[in-house]
Amino acid sequence: MxxxxxxxxxxxxxxxxxxxxxxxxxxxxxxxxxxxxxxxxxxxxxxxxxxxxxxxxxxxxxxxxxxxxxxxxxxxxxxxxxxxxxxxxxxxxxxxxxxxxxxxxxxxxxxxxxxxxxxxxxxxxxxxxxxxxxxxxxxxxxxxxxxxxxxxxxxxxxxxxxxxxxxxxxxxxxxxxxxxxxxxxxxxxxxxxxxxxAPTKAAELRLRVAQLTVTRADTVDAQAAELRRIERDLHDGAQARLVSLGMTIGLAEEMIERDPARARKLLTEAREASGTALLELRNLVRGIHPPVLAERGLDGAVRALALSLPLRVTVEMDLPGRPETPVESAAYFATAEALANVVRHSRARHVQIYVQHVDDLLLLTVSDDGVGGADAARGTGLRGIARRLAAFDGTMSVSSPPGGPTVVSMELPCVLSSPKTSPSSGTG
Known part of the structure; x- marks a missing residue:
C-alpha cells in the first residue's frame, strides 16, 4: 500500500x-x-x-x-x-x-x-x-x-x-x-x-422469502405487461395488415376477369402489404428474443445494438462462455434499456459498455459522458431494469452526479458454458 x-x-x-x-x-x-x-x-x-x-x-x-x-x-x-x-x-x-x-x-x-x-x-x-x-x-x-x-x-x-x-x-x-x-x-x-x-439465519430466510415474494409479483406484472404489449402490437399491426391483405386479395379475385389491370394492381398492393406485415412480425419476434442473440450470443447482440446507436459506442467483452438463455436475454434487454436511456436523456457523445464474468457473476457496466442527473427513483426505464434483473437475483446501481458521468452497474448471478479461447474487445 x-x-x-x-x-x-x-x-x-x-x-x-x-x-x-x-x-x-x-x-x-x-x-x-x-x-x-x-x-x-x-x-x-x-x-x-x-x-x-x-x-x-x-x-x-x-x-x-x-x-x-x-x-x-x-x-x-x-x-x-x-x-x-x-x-x-x-x-x-x-x-x-x-x-x-x-x-x-x-x-x-x-x-x-x-x-x-x-x-x-x-x-x-x-x-x-x-x-x-x-x-x-x-x-x-x-x-x-x-x-x-x-x-x-x-x-x-x-x-x-x-x-x-x-x-x-x-x-x-x-x-x-x-x-x-x-x-x-x-x-x-x-x-x-x-x-x-446482523440478521440471524431465520431472519435471513424470512427476508429472502419476502424478497422473492416481491420479485415474483414484479416478474408476474412485467410478464403480464409484456403479453399485453405483444397482444396490442399483433392486433394493431400485423393482424390488421393481414385482415387488410385478405380483403385486398378477395377483391382482386372478384376483379381478375372484369378488370385484369385493376386486379394486378391490387395484387401488387397485397404483396407490399405482406412484406410490411412480415417485417412487423420480425420486429415483434426480435422484441421477444432477438435472433442475433440466439445466433451470436450476448457479445454479438450487444455489438449489433451498439452499431444501431447514433453516437460513438465502445464495447469491451470478457466472457469466456455463454450465460444461460434466460440470463442472457435479461442482460441483453437490460443493456438495451440502459442505452435507450442514454440516447433519450443524457445528451452524451460517447458510451462505454463493459461486460465481464467474475466469481459466478455477470457484470455489466454502461457509462456515458452526458449531463448526469439520472435517478432510478424517478425514471421508469431504470426501475424496469432493476425489476428485470431482480427476477434473477440481480442488482443494479446508478452513479450519476449532476454534470456526469453516468455509470449504470448491473450484476447477474450466472454460470457460463461453451468456453472460448480468449476475450474480445472493440468499438462499435
Missing part, C-alpha cells in the same frame, strides 16, 4: 473513531428510553404508541452503526421484517409488528455493550495518534514551558534536552502505530456490532 493511501485511510479511520465514540454515547439515553417505554407498555394507548416510537429511534441508531460498519468494510444487512399493510401509528398491528420482530430485541441487547465497545475502541483509535502527536511536539513545548520533569513514552522521564530529543522518534512511532491501528480498531467494532445487528 502506498504511503499516501495508508495515511489517508488512517486519518479517515481516526475521524471515524471520533464519530463512533460520539454515536456510542447516544446508546445510553436510547436504552433508558426503551426501558421506560417497555415499562409503560401496559398503560392503555400510551404503551401502544411509545414502544414503536422508541424502537424507531433505536433502529435509526442501529442503521447508522451499519453504515459505519460498511465504511470499515463490514456489510451488515438490515434484518427488520416489512411492516404489515394498514399498520397505523399507535395501533395494535404496528405494536405487534415491532414487539414480535426478533431484530427489535437484538437491537436493544446491543445498546449497552455496543456503547461500551464503541466508546472504548473509538477513543483508542483517536488516543494513540494523539499521543504520537504529543511526542512529536513535546520538545518545543518542553523548552517553552521550562518544565523540570516530564514523562513520555514507555517509562521515559524527560529531565534534560537530550532526553527531550528522544521523545520525537517515539512520537513518530506512536503516530504511525495509531494510523495503522485505527482502521483495524473500527473493523473490530464493526465485527462486534455485526454479532448483534
Amino acid at each position: 502506498e504511503t499516501a493511501t495508508w495515511v489517508r485511510d488512517g486519518l479517515r479511520a481516526i475521524a471515524g473513531g471520533v464519530f463512533a465514540a460520539g454515536l456510542a454515547v447516544t446508546n445510553l439515553p436510547l436504552l433508558v428510553m426503551s426501558v421506560v417505554a417497555l415499562a409503560l407498555t401496559p398503560v392503555p394507548f400510551l404503551g401502544l404508541a411509545l414502544l414503536p416510537w422508541a424502537t424507531n429511534l433505536v433502529r435509526m441508531r442501529a442503521n447508522l452503526e451499519r453504515r459505519l460498519a460498511a465504511r470499515a468494510g463490514i456489510a451488515i444487512a438490515r434484518p427488520y421484517e416489512p411492516p404489515p399493510p394498514r399498520a397505523l401509528p399507535g395501533g395494535w398491528k404496528r405494536f405487534r409488528w415491532i414487539a414480535t420482530d426478533p431484530a427489535t430485541w437484538r437491537d436493544l441487547a446491543w445498546l449497552l455493550p455496543g456503547a461500551i465497545v464503541g466508546l472504548a475502541l473509538g477513543l483508542l483509535a483517536v488516543a494513540i495518534p494523539l499521543y504520537g502527536m504529543e511526542g512529536i511536539s513535546l520538545l518545543p513545548l518542553w523548552l517553552y514551558l521550562s518544565i523540570d520533569s516530564y514523562g513520555y513514552g514507555v517509562f521515559w522521564p524527560i529531565a534534560n534536552f537530550s532526553e527531550a530529543m528522544l521523545s520525537m522518534p517515539q512520537g513518530v512511532l506512536f503516530l504511525a502505530l495509531g494510523l495503522g491501528a485505527a482502521p483495524w480498531l473500527l473493523e473490530v467494532n464493526a465485527q462486534f456490532a455485526k454479532l448483534f445487528l
